[in-house]
Amino acid sequence: MKGLLRKDLYLMIKYCRLFFILIIVFSFAGAWNNNLFFALYPITISSIIPVNLLSYDEKSNWSLYACTFPCSRKEIVSSKYILTVCTLTLSAIIVEVVQTINMIIRHNFHISGLLTIFTIIFITGLLPPAFMFPFTFKLGAEKGRFAYYIGFILLFALLGSLQSVIKNLPLGLAHFPFRSDYILILFFIGLLLYIISWILSIKFYQNREF
Known part of the structure; x- marks a missing residue:
């Protein structure tokens, strides 16, 4: 498993450096524009990195070579899901750090707003993958590219819905809604969907013929 994650890390360093630059740029842009919708773009970008790595694997025929390695197909699938969580967590932390700096500068720091923002952007990032x-x-x-596009259509529809609800709420202000019960429900629903997806992917990949 460590070898698979290390391989993906090398690929990210080589092919996805622009993604991380965009994550930082959009994090600052979202914070300084006080716009949650805009701040969600870094999470959107980071959520597609593991999917892009799958494309690189197939183009290089690595998927065929992997069948000869001492690792199971379950581990290959799991490495992508773990990598997705790692990239999303890193992006969410970057967004939170930038937003914290912005709140301190504007003298409106509120931990409840940060907790709400972190949960929303993290769970939103889990949905496309x-x-x-x-x-x-x-x-x-x-062949699975149609799901790639449909996933992003659904994501932006969700972001549009969120934007219509919170368009008058500057990012991180005290009146940003924080309800621990709602946040926990949102978190566990998103996590459950991700786990179900994980299980399905393992099953599909184990039955797939190359």
Whole structure:
């Protein structure tokens, strides 16, 4: 498992450096514009990195070579899901750090707003890969591209809905709604969907023929 994650890390360093630059740029832009919708773009960007790595794996025929390695197909799938959580967590931390700096400068720091923002952006980031991975592992990166596009259509529809609800709420202000029960429900629903997707992807990939 460590070897698989290390391989993906090398690929990210080589092919995805622009993604991380965009994550930082959009984090600052979202914070200084007081716009949660805009701040969600870094999470959107980071959520597609593992999916892009799957495409690189297939184009290089690494998926065929991996079948000869001392690692199971379950580990191959799991490494992508773990990598997704890691990239999303890193992006969410970057957004939170930038937003904290912005709140301190504007003298409106509130921990409840940060907790709400972190939960929303993290769970929102889990949804596209949770939807796309099962199709990709079953059909392959190329044939599964329709799920890739549908996933982002659904994501931006969700972001649009969130924007209509909170468009008058500056990011991180005291009146940003924080309800621990709602946040926990949102978190566990998103986590449950991600786990179900994980299980389906393992099953699909184990039955897939190359």
